Amino acid sequence: MVEHWLAQARSGQWPIAQLLDCASRLQAAGALEAAALLYQTWVSSTESPVRHVALFNWGAVLGELRRPKDAEAVYRMALAVAPNFAQARLNLGHQLEHQGREAEALAEWATVYEDENPVSLGAEPLTLRLHGMNNAARLLEQQKRYVESEALMRRSLTLEPRQSDVAQHYVHIRQKQCAWPVYDTFGEVTHNFLLMSTSLLGMLDESDDPVLQLLTAQRYVLERLPKVTAAPLHKGRKREGRIRIGYLSGDLHMHAVGLLTAELYGLHDRSRFEVHAFSWSRDDGSPLRARIKGSIDHYHPLHGVPDRQAAEMIAEAGIDVLVDLQGLTNGARAAILTHRPAPIQVSYLGLPGTSAIPGVDWILADRFVMPPESLPYYTEKPIYLPHCYQVSDRQREASVPPTRAQAGLPEEGFVFCAFNNNHKMSEPVWRCWMRVLRQVPGSVLWLLADNPFAQANLTRVAAEEGIAPERLVFAPRALPADYLARFAVADLFLDTFPYNAGTTASDCLWMGTPILTRSGKTYISRMAGSLLTAVGLPDLITTSLDEYEQRAVQIGNQPARAASYKRYLREHGRSSPLFDVPGIVRDMENEFERLALDARQKA
Structure with missing residues (x-):
C-alpha cells in the first residue's frame, strides 16, 4: 500500500486531500518515517498552490520524529512559499528551541504575536498570538528573565483571561520574584481565578490551609490524570521471596x-x-x-x-x-x-x-x-x-568554613540566615524578619541570591521597614560542600512559612546551626518542627508569627543563647534520632x- 501511495505521490497529479488522508493513516499506525517520505515525495514531484500545507505537515512529522534540523529546513521551505504562514512560524520556533537556539525561537514567536491579525489556516488569529506569547513567556521564565516573562503573561491574560495554565505560571513567577501581593489582579483576571489556577507547589508557598492544598491536588488529578478503570496491574501476580x-x-x-x-x-x-x-x-x-x-x-x-x-x-x-x-x-x-x-x-x-x-x-x-x-x-x-519522617545523608561533606569577611559579612553583629529558595518567602514573614533586624542592633540577614528581581523586591520592602540595604547580605549559589560550610558562620537560621525548610533544615542542623521555625497546620509547615523535635530542640518551634518574632529577637539579643544551641548540636546533634539514618x-x-x-x- 505504501509503495502504491509513493507512486501516486511521484506522479505529480495526486490531489493534496488524498495525500493528507494517507499520511494521516500512516501516522496513526505509528509509521512516521513512511509518512515523512510520502510528504517528501509529493513535495518534490508536485507544483501546487497549497504546497505550503504539505510542507507544514511534513515538518510536523519530522518534529514528532525528533529531527529538529530537518523540521526547521522544511518549515523554512513552507515560509518561502507563504511568508505570512503563522502556524509554520510558530512550529519553526519550537524546532529552533529544540536545537538550543532560543533567541531565534523567541524572535519567530514574537513575529506572530506582535501581528494583530496573523495569517492562518483554519485557526483564529487570537489563538495563534496566544500560542506565540505563551511559549515565549515559558521560555523566558526558563531563562530566568522573569520580568519579561511576566509581562507577556499579563498581555496574554488581558487578551484571554480564562487561561488557567497561564494564570498558574503568572502566580508562581511572582512568587519567584517575591513580587507581593502574589495575587495581583488586572483586567478581568480576578483573585478567585488566580487562586483556583494556583499549582500545588504554588499553594504550598502561599497557604497553610490544608483544605486549599487538598482541593488543589484534587483539581490537578481530575484535570490532568487519566481515568483508569481497568483492574490494577499488580492483580494476579505471584510475589514471593525477598x-x-x-x-x-x-x-x-x-x-x-x-x-x-x-x-x-x-x-x-x-x-x-x-x-x-x-x-x-x-x-x-x-x-x-x-x-x-x-x-x-x-x-x-x-x-x-x-x-x-x-x-x-x-x-x-x-x-x-x-x-x-x-x-x-x-x-x-x-x-x-x-x-x-x-x-x-x-x-x-x-x-x-x-x-x-x-x-x-x-x-x-x-x-x-x-x-x-x-x-x-x-x-x-x-x-x-x-x-522523624526524614532520612538524610551522613556522608555529606563540608568545606572549611569561610571567614566572615570572605562571606561578605560584617566582623561584628548577630548573623541571621535564611538560605531557602526565594519563592518560599512570604510578605508577612519577610516584614517580620525586618522587624527582628530593627530590634537586634547591628544584626544582618544572610540570604540566597536566587535572582536579581527577588533581590530588588526584597531590598525595596526592607527599605519600607526602615532596614538599610547593607544589612541584607546576598550569597550566590555555591557547590554543595561550600554551601554547607556557610552554616557554620551563621548564628541562627530563620525558617520560612508556610513552606518550611526541608533539605535545607537537615543541612543546617547537620552543620550545627540552630533553626527557628513556625509550625502550622500542614505537613509542609511542620517539617522543620519535626526535625527540631527529633534533634532535641523543641523550644525553637513557635506556633504564631508574634511568638516567632519575639523568640528571634530574644535569641538575637542574647548571642550566648545561640552559642548554647550550637554547642548542644555540636555535642549531641549528630547522635540524635534525627541523624540515626540506619534506625x-x-x-x-x-x-x-x-x-x-x-x-x-x-x-
Missing part, C-alpha cells in the same frame, strides 16, 4: 530528593529486601548520581517509556512496595501510579503534603508532621515513623514488610 521495594522518581541526581536519599538505598537490609529504582532522572554526571545508582540493585530507566508501559514494567518486576518520591512536583509522572502496578504505593519526601493521586494509599510521616487533626485532609493514610531505614522496612506480607496473604 520483599521488593521500588523507588519512582525523576530526581535521583543533584536535587533535594537525591541529596536527602543518597544513603537510604544502600542501607536496606538485602537479606530481606531487593531494591529497584524506576527513574527518568537526568544524568548530570555528578558523583551523587553515580553513588545513588551504585547503591540500587536494579535501576530501570524510564526515559521515553509511556506511562502505561512503565507501570507494566513495575508490575512485571513484582514490586511489593512502590515509593513515589515526586507526587505532583515538577516533572512527576503520577499517571504511572494510577495503574496501580504495586499492591502498596507510598508517597514520600518529594511532595510534603497530600497528592490525591488514585492508587497512592499511604504516606510516610511522623506524628509531628501529621497530627491526628490533620488526617481528614489527606487522601493517604499515614505510615508513622517513631522519631530510620529499619523503621521504614518494618512497616513496609508488615504491609507487603499482609498484601501477599490477601492476594
